[in-house]
Amino acid sequence: MKTDAFSQQNLVLRQQLTPENRTYYEAIIVYVRGRAFLKMTRSWNKVS
Numbered sequence: 001m002k003t004d005a006f007s008q009q010n011l012v013l014r015q016q017l018t019p020e021n022r023t024y025y026e027a028i029i030v031y032v033r034g035r036a037f038l039k040m041t042r043s044w045n046k047v048s
Helices: 003-015 019-047
Strands: none
Touching: none
16 A cells, blocks of 8 residues: 555544544554654764
């Protein structure tokens, strides 16, 4: 599956979530993206 198709399918499924589940899902996304950002930042600091 290509990235665009995956993103579109994810959007459709996210819109079907209940408000409570959507809030939980979005919190998980923030956590995962934050962890990835911190990991990248740490690796950049090791190179510098």
